[in-house]
Amino acid sequence: MDMIEITPEELMENLDSNDFCRKFGNPVKVRTENGYVVVMAFELYERLFGKVDLSKEHTIEMDEFLGKNKETESKDDKPD
Structure with missing residues (x-):
């Protein structure tokens, strides 16, 4: 399956x-x-895998993913 590739930005x-x-x-x-990282709508995830118990799934919340990415970017922007 070919997926469109995008940047975090x-x-x-x-x-x-x-x-x-x-x-x-x-x-x-x-x-x-x-x-x-493959990102999909929660509705698609549930359609593919059934009812989701987030405490048992290996998923990451979008806010957490974007927060980690922002931390990495800000570290890269700082001069040594």
Whole structure:
């Protein structure tokens, strides 16, 4: 399955857009320093895997992912 690849910046800029899935697809592949993260709508995740108990799933909240990415970016921007 080919997925559209976007940067974390594109994800942050467009996440609240009403046509995010139409524009980028669902799921999308986000390029990070450590490889890729696949991001999908919660509704799609539940459709694929059934009712979700988040305490038992290996998922990451979008706010947590974006927060980690911002920390990494700010460290990269600081001069040595």
